[in-house]
Amino acid sequence: MRVPAPLLKLGRDFQAIGGRLALAVMAMVFGLICVVALSSSSTILTRDITSAYTTTNPASGILDIGFVDDELLERVRALPEVSEAEAANILHTRVRLEDGSFGRGILFVSSNPLTHEIGKLRLEEQGASNGNAQMYLERRALNVADVQIGGEVSFDLPGVGFTQFTVAGTVFDPALAPAEQEQAVYGYIDRSTWAKLTSAPLELIKIRVSGDLGDQENVDQKMAKIASTLGQEQVDVHLVQVPYAQTHPHANQMNAVLSLFMVFGATAFLLSAFLVSVTIEGLMVQQVRQIAIMKTIGARQKQIQNMYFSGVAILGLAAFLIAVPIGLVLGNGLAQSVSSLLNFDITTTTPSVGLITFWIVTSIGTPIVFAIRPLLRATGLSVISALSDQISSSVKQKQTITILLGSGTRRLATAGLLRNPWRSALAISLLTLAGAITLSARNVAAGYTLSTNIAAEERLQDIQLILTDPISAPQAAAVSAALPNMVPLDAALVLEAATIREDGLTLVRTYPDGGHGSLSLIALPSTKNIQHHKVLQGSTIGGLSNGIILNQSALAMLGNPAIGKVLNLSVDGAAIRLPLTAVIRQYMSPANAYISAAELKSLQGFSGVNSLVYKASPEFSTKMTVSTIDTLTQAWGVGVANVVSENQMVKAVSGHIRILTVTLTSLGLMMAAVGALGLMTTQGISVVERRSEFGILRAIGARRGQILTSILSEGIVLWSFALIAGVLVSIPVSQFLSSLIGEMTFGMALPFSFDFATLLIWALGSLVGVVLASSPPAFSAIRESVNSSLNRQ
Amino acid sequence: MLPTSSTAPILSAKRISKIYNTGGTTCAALRDISIDISPGEFIAIIGRSGSGKSTLINLLAGLDVSTSGEIISRSDSITDITKLSEEELARWRGKNVGIVFQSFQLLPSLSVLENILMPMDLCNIIPKAERLTRAKSLLDDLEILHQSDKLPSELSGGQQQRAAIARALANDPNIIFADEPTGNLDTTTAKSVMDLFAVLCLRNKSVVMVTHDLALTDYYSRTFELADGVQIVSEDVT
Ligand SMILES: Nc1ncnc2c1ncn2[C@@H]1O[C@H](COP(=O)(O)OP(=O)(O)OP(=O)(O)O)[C@@H](O)[C@H]1O
């Protein structure tokens, strides 16, 4: 079999510019890797996050009633809006581990965690049963509890105290954040176990509404209707929790971040495909005459176009074949780390047929689309005009501009840049984007560090101890007296609060774990503990006497009310109406609303303190502190429910941030690679096109050094434009990312911080890259003899 | 020296003109030119530089479009090539004409043999199985078979021109157009190229050639002289 001559010619044409084509294809490979990795991980993740969550049959909502018996449950089941209903409890309490230390525990009580209809969990591992009360732990809570299946764990039950459970097995609850992130032990027991151990009632009813479960409007209306019907029947519904319908607590944030990454990846790919087009354009400029010859010997325009288009398609295919396996591996890695961050399983990593088709179409189609313009232009020229070397008028214009711009090497460099402004613009955009993404990634990371530093500086206490029940002020003083190594700060009463809607209903979008979307009402004796925070709105001068002070995340949660607006909060079924007086900045903090302790007492009779905060001396130990308090407060029927230390806060959020900055930095590096390849390609083309020009210049007396300087200064001009543009672009991008990531993790934007160290590294690194990219073509241009450069066509 | 064929013309140009419009000024490169080309004819187009010779030959070969007039081709059907689309014209060229340039215009990246195969592969007129044999026999005819694997840049001017002629003959066209094919060649080499054309005429092909070299008049069956885009005289040389 003989290779047809047109194909042979295509092969030889490509071979002649092989080095540059390889660079362009390599750039495309990098771009495609980003696209494949991000689109595959994003489809894997979106598919599995939803399926993992929905297979648990999550409740449409939860009614907090305070006392649920079978009769009430039957009444609720009979309502037309209810499709399924079930009594449950979610108890925020503390656990005692096998080594005697205390930790945070969340106990989920339901009819049967494995088989019941609502919120069904998947059994991960089952141990042998023994006579003890049985409990299942969330699979990732095993490590936090430091226990094996068959081991023991104690939960503090209301009115009973610490009760020992045997760990019967593990379950997988995808709706919860990983246990180690929350530093909480998630336990699951059934109703009969609960009833045997304590006389405390079940407080909640989990409900799946009738109708479309995915329709937020339907769910909201039906839940509201159920609550108001029960209200009319004298059943006091304290709180209605309606999470986002059929949506994993992190699904929206995850999608936002993934789509942002996708935009970066797609831009990288588009620019790299454009690079291919520029390379083809460079080839076409050299091919104009040969195309005309082909036409004179009978080639039709279509034949020639098809020939080059198939060439471009082959390049795209090559890029596809190289990029897809790598992209898949990286995409799976990303999917794995995100899914483990959010605690759900990946069922399959096999990309769908649709996705593979999409990759093939983009990798082959995009360079073809970008090659259309240069190809049509080169093949559309009439034979006669292509054969006679006519200089187009636009070239003459550019020459006039360059003559105006200066003399000597500077003029040569400018001429080089203006010779093909599109190409120069491409090189600048590639470098700009690389710089912008790298800088943004590091800025966000720096913003995160800054926010933790500010938070650490502004957090007066080293340790916060949350008690199971409030104690009186004298009792609190006695506790502090027993802790000689600790300096007590103002103790507070912390209560779960919710907003009351206009229809009088208290409806929150909190998920069952209570972690996402919760608001704490903190009653303080004075503003002493918060007055050092930056005031963002309003004034704290009047202290707490005039109303409520919110932190920024609480402000966002309440829908950004204006200063002076009366806030309608519900605490344990009691309503509190007070105006908003100020908004303070608190980094790394959940949503807090501050109220005066005296005010709260006079309004609703809440008193005492349940949050003790201390500045600790260096030799303090959490364990000793907790056991000291526990011994002392046992007599009052109170214990330490939760310990919040700075270390733990950081642990909870740093995972979120790291994966983001790592991904962003890798994208930045990919872009830097695409940028460097782009620059090498464009500089290469630009020098090759001007070889005979350089030959003429040298023939008339230009020294090699002058030509070398002109080519290098061209690169440096590109570099400086790209550096400035990169910094300019990185500022809004960093701000956007900081606010997105900040909102996602602490409900408020991260402080903007510009990472000058990275700027310096990027500036120097890219300068070196530019010089390295410009050098090979520059040296090869001057190494050639004058004669051979002149003989180039 | 060579007999004029008496059969009907294979290509007839009727009152063709070419007017260039450059920056407001018009320049009539050709005005009302008519010419018939019959099988076996060897026509020399002569005239001073700038008289419109290249323009005429480009129009006749379908490389350029006339401003007015018609060019009737009578190969297998009767067609006015001035009415053809770019694609149809390319097809027509591939089938009916072979073109030889003063500067050879071989494709530099292909070997001599591959250059000859190119028009055959592009036009699909010669059956696939015959192409290689045909290319070799053409090269053999032109006495450059031993050079067939070389690149054009490795050949002498005369050898390149022979390769170009072989390429022009690849699809077995009826008419060969040549614009100063001997312009870059020495007298001896030029003569051998002329002999080649003469042989083609004997095989009933028509050759239309632009030339300045009046020393070679013996070869032509007639000359067609242009001056400032107008025909001066058309006479039979014999
Ligand atoms: N593309 C063009 N645009 C404008 N005028 C043109 C163009 N091509 C040719 N001409 C003009 O048409 C006239 C004929 O040119 P042509 O190339 O046919 O001359 P020629 O007889 O082949 O000359 P030579 O012997 O020098 O090759 C000339 O006056 C030339 O200036």
Ligand SMILES: [Mg+2]
């Ligand atoms: Mg001419």
